Amino acid sequence: MLRGSIVVWVLLLLGLALGQDTRVVNILDPSTAYNREVTRLLIWVSVFAALIFIVVTGALTYTVIKFRRRGNEQGEPPQFHGNDRLEIIWTVIPTVIVVIIFGLTAQSMIANARFPAGAMTVKVTGYQFWWDYEYQDLGIRTSNELILPVNKPVIVEMTSEDVIHSWWPASLVGKQDAIPGITTRLHFTPEKEGTYYGQCAELCGASHSRMRFRVIVVSQEQFDRFVEGVKAFQPPAPADPTLARGQQLFNQQCAACHTVQGTASASNRVGPDLSNFGNRTTVGAGLWENTDTYLIPWIKNSPGVKPGSKMPAFPQLSDEDARAIAAYVKSLKIEGLDFEGLPQF
Ligand code: HEC
Numbered sequence: 107m108l109r110g111s112i113v114v115w116v117l118l119l120l121g122l123a124l125g126q127d128t129r130v131v132n133i134l135d136p137s138t139a140y141n142r143e144v145t146r147l148l149i150w151v152s153v154f155a156a157l158i159f160i161v162v163t164g165a166l167t168y169t170v171i172k173f174r175r176r177g178n179e180q181g182e183p184p185q186f187h188g189n190d191r192l193e194i195i196w197t198v199i200p201t202v203i204v205v206i207i208f209g210l211t212a213q214s215m216i217a218n219a220r221f222p223a224g225a226m227t228v229k230v231t232g233y234q235f236w237w238d239y240e241y242q243d244l245g246i247r248t249s250n251e252l253i254l255p256v257n258k259p260v261i262v263e264m265t266s267e268d269v270i271h272s273w274w275p276a277s278l279v280g281k282q283d284a285i286p287g288i289t290t291r292l293h294f295t296p297e298k299e300g301t302y303y304g305q306c307a308e309l310c311g312a313s314h315s316r317m318r319f320r321v322i323v324v325s326q327e328q329f330d331r332f333v334e335g336v337k338a339f340q341p342p343a344p345a346d347p348t349l350a351r352g353q354q355l356f357n358q359q360c361a362a363c364h365t366v367q368g369t370a371s372a373s374n375r376v377g378p379d380l381s382n383f384g385n386r387t388t389v390g391a392g393l394w395e396n397t398d399t400y401l402i403p404w405i406k407n408s409p410g411v412k413p414g415s416k417m418p419a420f421p422q423l424s425d426e427d428a429r430a431i432a433a434y435v436k437s438l439k440i441e442g443l444d445f446e447g448l449p450q451f
């Protein structure tokens with residue numbers, strides 16, 4: 107048993123040490139009011155836990171040393187029962203600690219439950235294994251990477267189209283389940299520009315761990331450009347024969363499931379909105395960098411690289427055709443917007 111648990115710990119530490127992805131889920135990032143409350147609570151709870159640990163292990167150590175068997179003492183030491191004073195003390199102190207922690211928790215919960223005034227509402231819908239975003243007040247849609255303006259409160263209304271998911275951008279706010287047929291809500295105000303790592307936090311199928319996302323927080327000015335760009339989006343006319351070929355293949359093979367705004371054929375919602383896919387920093391719902399290295403295998407064999415993906419494989423596509431399609435989907439972008447290179451949280 108002991109050896110087993112040592113092995114588990116060593117493997118765990120090794121796994122952490124060798125972890126390729128340096129972005130870790132960090133609930134203590136104090137960049138939103140929500141997480142500052144969580145951090146404050148954690149510190150208080152840790153202080154009390156440390157105090158209890160010191161007192162209990164101290165008393166135990168003292169007792170073991172003081173009352174150990176000395177020399178050739180024989181038999182049981184004198185026995186006694188009950189000590190009212192001691193029992194009252196060890197009942198009252200833990201009760202006081204629990205009441206203090208209850209008060210602090212209630213205070214934080216009330217602070218975090220207050221819905222902000224003047225917030226923007228975004229509807230988040232979970233699908234196996236990706237996320238869709240609708241900015242209801244603005245009448246625009248995007249997928250997988252949620253773009254938000256800095257210092258503006260946002261209310262996230264969440265639901266799911268299949269099983270229960272949970273939307274969790276750890277450095278911004280706590281997790282919230284996305285449940286079919288029900289709307290759940292979260293709210294927060296991002297205070298720092300940057301790219302925030304997000305993860306589905308409710309086991310939802312084969313690619314649950316690969317159901318990630320990003321929240322990209324930009325200046326108000328950049329956000330306005332993004333909104334204008336999405337509203338006015340028209341796919342660019344193919345600039346060369348490769349792009350023309352890509353567009354043609356896309357309309358034949360892919361338009362049945364995806365939306366590309368401004369096209370008649372691609373207006374479907376089985377998969378993510380690809381209207382501004384060229385501006386995405388990731389492919390596969392936050393999984394890989396959005397480069398040909400990952401995009402081309404994705405297009406040819408999505409379930410092969412992301413088990414359980416509802417996007418079918420296209421084994422009939424030649425390498426050249428897959429490259430042409432990749433070039434086309436990457437050409438779908440709002441010019442003058444670049445979300446790469448922001449600080450990462
Ligand atoms: C049967 C519906 C369907 C068809 C056909 C389809 N897709 Fe998809 N596509 C999806 C789904 C569903 C996802 C989300 C998969 C996931 O992340 O789990 C997706 C995801 C994607 C993504 C990643 C988007 C992101 O933000 O990460 C790209 C790019 C993409 N598809 C391109 C294509 C191309 C190109 C074709 C044609 C060769 C195509 N799709 C055909 C359903 C489809």
Ligand SMILES: [Cu+2]
Nearest residue numbers: 271306310317
């Ligand atoms: Cu999920």
